[in-house]
Amino acid sequence: MAQRLFGCGTALVTPFMADGSIDEVALRAFVEWQVTEGVHMVIPCGSTGEAVTLAPAEHRRVVEITVEQVNGRVPVIAGAGSNDTQRAIATSREMKAIGATHLLHVTPMYNKPPQRAMIAHFRAIADACDLPIVIYNVPGRTAINLEARSCLELAADPRFVAVKEASGNLAQITHILRERPEHFAVLSGDDGFTLSVMAHGGDGVISVISNVVPALMSALCDAMARGDLTEARRLDAVLAPVAHAAFIESNPMPAKAMLAMMGRMREDLRLPLVPMLAAHHPLVRSALVQAGALAS
Template structure:
């Protein structure tokens, strides 16, 4: 069987901000920490990277800086989705031009296309740019759910190499493994259910938790991939509170709070996002302690 192009722990990177601008020095520090921890890849300019509120120029600069810093040591999958097919193609072309290994393309949000529209959207992007594409299905954010059959149709295109499934539905991985051939990458988009997703045949996770605890997430993945469920569950138990707490306020505000506690970057976000609620600080501190990060 063909191995998937993308697998393992792939961090959905935050974008550190300072005085209203991208803090490039902090971004490089965070990325170097990820590489040292052994993650298998990163996604700059995904939802966790505040792609919705950064300008086009900032978006492109973050992707370029990520590729330059990674320098081929890990995979870089550039966030490139939008509600517009034409704009998405433009972002994917930029990702290819700066040397990204692939692009993560979310289902169009707000305009809520039909299944036929979703298929046409992804096929148009795959036709336009010869770069590996990872589909991103997150109906809780976009208002549209990409059906399994639509995924299978789009996966027939040679440039579509995988999916980030953030539905939390374990059975989808089993269905896709049975109905989509080749090395199609099944990537979880939900840290809390990642272990179960691997048990259903998943190949990895695009993770928010690994921003904060990259070594632990790599250890969890390594154990799960090796079939050592006892060790994997031990890591999951250590991380379970962190998985949940990172989403108890609008993401990525809890992740930025945790990283600021670790003196890795500031808490600054761009409106309409605001810093994590003060009443969650003791909860986060306890979760960090349980994960061994106090």
Template structure:
């Protein structure tokens, strides 16, 4: 259903922590102009964990309005409360989102049966395309391939963002689910390989900084052009790693601030601005990707 470079977009903020409306508008235009294939609104990178429910809905609504139908908007609506996830997903449908991204429930450590029932309940409650999101490094809960296989026949569960960085895990999901489920990378460092082996795209942090380059790399990989994909990915390689020198989205928000999108102090506690010791490391990675700042 969705293909290519899908940016896990930041939520720009002012130094006081308010949503920076002007920077948000500029960022959506930036991605449209640079060919990004979809915007993920208020996912992990969008600081969903620190936005109030009202702010969460506001930012999703604002991005949909700014996109004007020129680019698909996939709303992050996951929660560790099944009912809250249903409510957010219903709200996203009402607002006009094209799909929803649902992270595995965090903190309360559900069983595989609990994960299955959680996602099944949301899919049955809200008739919108839904993408599962597995990132056990953040949530502790690991959505195993056999559970993904059980969920794949549900019509409006259309894909999974696999953020483990484990290519064998992604391959197993593809083999188990076939055409029933599309697999997307959630790990920039291994995204190219995942797409070349049959994945449909990359839900990307790096694309915040180099949207055109990421879109071209994904397009080359989707067409099976390994040589071109490798050449393009090499330019972003340093960014794939340096944007995680501290917890995401700390480095990427700092990088975007250097480019004029938002403020480097615009991040909410308990996250803090990028430590000074990492500034030059991120700058160097940006230079290697030919970023103008």
């Protein structure tokens, strides 16, 4: 766990039963499948995992099950973010207590803090809990962007070990890559940017589509890591229809529809999310067939 984070990390969906409770059997089987398919890390209770609609006890249980099932084989980067710093600290301590190896902390949403305030937020969390922290920058969801200079200021502190960069701004990402310290990993937060970020020296991706095609996304990261650009381009082309389908509606609605088609879990989500429109099913199913994840 001391080495720099690398490769494909799956931002795990959370399976639910029809009554809205957590489907613990499906979750265990799903985590096991992810690890045996070759993902390099798993990330429970992020935005893809519908963490914002989980009660604290449910959040704990999802991470607890993930840690138990992984059993030390790959890092478990537990989502612990909040726009309330004290709540983020409390969740971080809880995640450490149940065995997470790392924390994922998103920039505070809705409050819209300035750059210096975001830095203070992250440092307060690091001061309160000694697990390594992955910073998550996703302005499309939070309405604020953690600028490169702010990210690099945090990266100088060894308690911050990576950034999940989902700004969609390749110039910003390459700025971080040029000036980051050796210990600090840069992970794409957008599936479609994985090849480009790794070509510029990035370390991998925290992926949505690896929920449905874990072996393919892991293979793309492995190909880039060994410098096999031809194979990486081939895999990127195979994955492109899945990446398009996965965001045809709000994440994780399409991902859950795909996993239901594959028989891995129910499609149930928690409001305010709802099942994907039936009109999108042919496109989504076609993408899975093209990727070899579903029989034609």
